[in-house]
Amino acid sequence: MRRAARPLLYAGIVTAVVGLSVYHSRAIADPPYSYTSTSRFGWSLLYIAVLAVVAYGLGLPDLPRSPRQAVTTSVAAAGAGAFVVSIVQLFLGEALLPRFVVFGSAILLVPWYLVCVALAGAGVPAVTGDRVLVVSDTVDPSLLREDVARSPERPAIVIEVLPVDAAASNGRGIEPLVERARRDRIDLLVLDRDAQASPTIVAQAAAMHESGLRIRTLSLFYEEWLGMLPVSELERVSLMFDIGELHRARYGRVKRVVDVLFGIVGLVLLALLTPVVLIGNLVANRGPLLYRQTRVGKNGQHFEILKFRTMRAGPDEAATGWTVEADPRITPFGRVLRVTHLDELPQVVNILRGDLSLVGPRPEQPRYVEELSQKLPFYDLRHLVRPGLTGWAQVKYGYAGDERDALEKLQYEFYYLRRQSLALDLRIVGRTIRSVLGREGR
Known part of the structure; x- marks a missing residue:
């Protein structure tokens, strides 16, 4: 249902504005008129676009993280859309849309926005994301945690940045990487270039991969989870992609x-x-x-x-x-x-x-x-x-x-x-x- 929240929000905007416009043209206006044959049809489409842009801009339906934020954001989004159209009508000196449609839509949309926020999962504790173990000698743990906390493309928490030597097996049946991943309930293992060059680390990673643990290179982790390329990869890949x-x-x-x-x-x-x-x-x-x-x-x-x-x-x-x-x-x-x-x-x-x-x-x-x-x-x-x-x-x-x-x-x-x-x-x-x-x- 979370994926359906945004399409449902936009569908609700269309339904509210068009529905009230049709009702006004047939049941309230004296004399009645054809909604689709007047300029009000085009202006109602513009009103729909304004409401959709404002709702998205204010973060609906997925950004509010508490019931209070959901209510204030929903009221602000509906009110701002009505305010913009009202200002345009005042500036042009003409009632482009009936007040019944402008303010009626805003009133109807507030509870609908709240429904969509609930479907998107707002108002409940945020998911902490993937528990990540990084094997690298070059990554600065504090900087990596800052990058992950700032604005990730996927939610994640860096449990530990492990040096390559500490992750390698000593050949006596001890598998430190496997043990740490089990102990810390790791969801994602990330290996830099040096870690990938270690046969014992790759062997441990292969066994964990077979058991269902996801594995990524450092570069792929930065791309998929953070939307960036790590400093260590910039010069190496600078010619390796199309622009x-x-x-x-x-x-x-x-x-x-x-x-x-x-x-x-x-x-x-x-x-x-x-x-x-x-x-x-x-x-x-x-x-x-x-x-x-x-x-x-x-x-x-x-x-x-x-x-x-x-x-x-x-x-x-x-x-x-x-x-x-x-x-x-x-x-x-x-x-x-x-x-x-x-x-x-x-x-x-x-x-x-x-x-x-x-x-x-x-x-x-x-x-x-x-x-x-x-x-x-x-x-x-x-x-x-x-x-x-x-x-x-x-x-x-x-x-x-x-x-x-x-x-x-x-x-x-x-x-x-x-x-x-x-x-x-x-x-x-x-x-x-x-x-x-x-x-x-x-």
């Missing part, structure tokens, strides 16, 4: 068409919201409207990225090092722009120019690219594709404030390069919407 924009011409063309369509829509939003930002600047963010900075794009080409300014007017922050998340230079109105992500909106101009794509690795400043390229020989691989407004590393890791963060994000970027596709791009866009609507900005 969508380089090796699949059709993907690259479709991706560019999507970028242009998104850029056109974004340009309309930019025109509508720029006056609001101008007023905010006059009150609490005095100085230039736009912030411009040189970034490194596809094939190492430099371009000027555009943002609404969020810091006090002054020297380029590049002169003071990495920008931190709670930077004291951010103005009060600038903080609002960052939390809402409106500061990124001018980048639709960069997308239309071809500097940026909707999805891709975030572009860095030239000085940081030079530093990281010297320390990480495989770092420049990220510049084989067009950088993005959002990306897999952004939705999985978030803000990078130093070189350690940059290295962590690079592991996610390699995962994106390895699996680049329209399906993954759509998944990233969905997670970005959920992040913007459901959590704080960067």
